[in-house]
Amino acid sequence: MYSVSSFPQAIAHIDADAFFTSVEQALHPELKGKPVVTGKERGIVACASYEAKALGVKRPMQLFEARKICPRLICLPSDYETYSLFSKRLVAIVRRFTPAVEEYSIDEVFAELDGLRRIYRMGYPEIAWKIKETIQREIGITVSVGLSASKTLAKIASKENKPDGFTVLRARELQCFLAKTPLDRVCGFGPNSVMLLKKFGIHYVLGFIQKEESWARRFFGKIGVELWHELRGEKVYGLVLEEKTGCQTVSKTKTFTPPSGDKDFVKAQLIRNLESALIKLRRYKLQAGRLAVHVRTHDFKSWGVEADFDRSTSSTLHAVSLAAELFEKVFKSGVCYRLTGVVLSQLTEDRTVQYSLFDSLPKIRALRSLDRVIDGTHEFYGKHTLHLGTVLWLGKHRQHLNQRGDLPQRKTRLLRGETFRRRLNIPLWQIAV
DNA sequence: TCTGGGGTCCTAGGACCC
DNA sequence: TCTGGGGTCCTAGGACCC
Numbered sequence: 001m002y003s004v005s006s007f008p009q010a011i012a013h014i015d016a017d018a019f020f021t022s023v024e025q026a027l028h029p030e031l032k033g034k035p036v037v038t039g040k041e042r043g044i045v046a047c048a049s050y051e052a053k054a055l056g057v058k059r060p061m062q063l064f065e066a067r068k069i070c071p072r073l074i075c076l077p078s079d080y081e082t083y084s085l086f087s088k089r090l091v092a093i094v095r096r097f098t099p100a101v102e103e104y105s106i107d108e109v110f111a112e113l114d115g116l117r118r119i120y121r122m123g124y125p126e127i128a129w130k131i132k133e134t135i136q137r138e139i140g141i142t143v144s145v146g147l148s149a150s151k152t153l154a155k156i157a158s159k160e161n162k163p164d165g166f167t168v169l170r171a172r173e174l175q176c177f178l179a180k181t182p183l184d185r186v187c188g189f190g191p192n193s194v195m196l197l198k199k200f201g202i203h204y205v206l207g208f209i210q211k212e213e214s215w216a217r218r219f220f221g222k223i224g225v226e227l228w229h230e231l232r233g234e235k236v237y238g239l240v241l242e243e244k245t246g247c248q249t250v251s252k253t254k255t256f257t258p259p260s261g262d263k264d265f266v267k268a269q270l271i272r273n274l275e276s277a278l279i280k281l282r283r284y285k286l287q288a289g290r291l292a293v294h295v296r297t298h299d300f301k302s303w304g305v306e307a308d309f310d311r312s313t314s315s316t317l318h319a320v321s322l323a324a325e326l327f328e329k330v331f332k333s334g335v336c337y338r339l340t341g342v343v344l345s346q347l348t349e350d351r352t353v354q355y356s357l358f359d360s361l362p363k364i365r366a367l368r369s370l371d372r373v374i375d376g377t378h379e380f381y382g383k384h385t386l387h388l389g390t391v392l393w394l395g396k397h398r399q400h401l402n403q404r405g406d407l408p409q410r411k412t413r414l415l416r417g418e419t420f421r422r423r424l425n426i427p428l429w430q431i432a433v
Numbered sequence: 434t435c436t437g438g439g440g441t442c443c444t445a446g447g448a449c450c451c
Numbered sequence: 452t453c454t455g456g457g458g459t460c461c462t463a464g465g466a467c468c469c
Contacts, residue, residue, distance in 0.1 A: 044437055060437055105469055190467045191434085222443070223466090251439060292463095300436075304463065341438090 009235055010113040010124035013146045013154035014094060014131065017163035019107035020047035022141040023086045024076055035070050039063070040077040047078075050163055083107075086139060093135050097127065102239040110151055110239050125168045132166060151237045152230035155187050156205075171233055178206040178231065188227050193220060205231055246284065246347070252277040253341030259298035261336045266295070267327055270340040274323050277342050278316050282350075282371060287314040289346030293326040296339035305329045312348055315367040 016022060020038040025031045035055055039046030044060045055070045067073050087106045094101050097120075100112035111131070113124050120127050128147045135143050144165035146157025153174075157167040169177060181204055183194045196219065202208055208216070209231045216228040226236045252273040260266055270293060281288060289312045294304030305326050313319055323342065331337075 042437075046437095062437095108469085188467075192466060247440075249440070253438065255437065294463095302464075306462075339437095343440095 009149050010128075010147060011149065011151055011154045011235075011239075012111045012113055012124075012128045012131065013151070013158040014090075014109045014111065014135070015144045015146075015155075015158045015162070016090065016107040017142045017144055018047055018049050018053070019086075019141070020078060020083055021049035021052075021076075023083050024079075025049065026086075026140040027082070031074060034074055035072060036074045036076065037063070037066060038076045038078045040075045042078075080106075086141070089139050090135055090143075093138060094131055096134075097131050100239055100241060102241060103244065110154065112239055113147075128168075129166060149233040150230040150235045151239070152187060152227060153233060156181060156185050159185055174233060175206060178209065179204055181205040183208070186227060186231065188223055193224075196220075246286070248347065249343050249345045250277050250281050250284070250286070250288070250347065251341060251343040252280070253294075253339060255296075255339045257338065259336040259338040261334065263331060263333060266331060266337050266340060267324070270295075270327055270342065271320060271323060273340055274319060274342045275316055277344050278314060278319060278371075281344055281347070282314045285350045286347045287312040287350045288319075288344035289348065290344070291319060291322050291326065292343040292345065293323060293330055294341045294343070295330055295337050298336040298338050300338075303330050306343070306345075308346075312346070314350060315371050317367055317370065 021031075021036045024036060024038065031049075033051060034049070035052035035057065036049040037045045037047065037052055037057060039060075040063065043063050045057060045063065045066055046059065048057045048059055048066075052066070052070060052073060057066045057070055057073065063075060067075075083106060087103075091101060091103055091109055094109050094111050098111050098113060098116055100114075102110040104110055113127050116127055117123060120130075122130075125147060128145050132143055132145045135141070142164040144158045144162045144167075146154045146160065146165075146167050146169065148154045148157050148169035149171065153169050157169040158165065160167040183189050183197055183203065183205060184191075186205060189197070197203075197208060200219075202211075209228055211228075213225060213228055216224040220227070229236045254269060254273055256269055288309065290306060290308050292304055292306035294302060296302045307322060307326060309319065309322055
């Protein structure tokens, strides 16, 4: 099965160890050696330092739970902008060695090393080691590196000796190595695939690749075949070298406890998500052509529907009518829900406005100016200072939610009609949309 | 493992057409 | 009333990733 003694290609996977907390520790040396987590803003552990992990803190754990386990725990809010800067520096270092670099996520990079041996006068493992060492020296955080013939194998290898790991997976060692590699190490095998494989008596990766290719296709579809080849050291997935061009969707979902069957309340949750998603959309100067609305019931069943807007939009008041329409389709009375969410898709840049024959230009302009006011108010007074009236139904449960700390302690005043208009200083007809 | 939030991609099945 | 075969597009749902 593996006749070649070494792979013709070499792909390195570089994975930063506990990235967010490592950055914090690099920036604040007094945090080094201490149990640190980030995620304070959401109340769950987004990332735990190895010191915290050693004490049993895991991701995603509720913060109060984590504090129970470890009273000395240092909780920090996630500072994504700083982490992104570190991420860019890390990528830039790898690019010095080879132009074939994929930014897989904020803390992971793939690099193709083919053809570099002659330039650097060293083997692939030595080049990979040099990259690892340079990153650690220059930005002060450790990374784990895996080197093999395919992305999937390189990723398995980088996980092997975390943190600060360095694992080379050669063709001749593959069989031995995969005989001990559990299935969930494979990027692409989630809980469902693992469960199915175990039903066939397969518990390690070697068992999977010893099956026929047709078998992999039959039970695991396209991805199954791709992984089957990748795991045998046959490269299927190339590196995606293009820089990421913005996002393809913007979504916002939120779970609420306890679950509720109150239609107004559930709808208010949904509209609030819509507001948040649109704020984000406008911040990126995008507009959406399509909206999806989804809910999850108390017993974790999900439903969703989607539809196109009559024209691309980033306006809250414009979007809300379609959201309400879709909500009617998806909501069933007598059912308790625990989550609502929206997904905005078919995103385009905001200047390419498509006016239909029946759109009134002044009305569109009015909606835009209203959104500017809304965004400006949020910047000044904080998010969700201004709401659509529907959202006030949240107030029905406000007291209860406040006890749980789900809502900020803030007085809400209903601005309607004349007061609203005067506050915002916009002509009355603009509000009556 | 009793489950947070933001994403991407795949696929089965229905509608509709020839 | 039953009815072939094939194509495309769309929708809803699921699996998986970080």
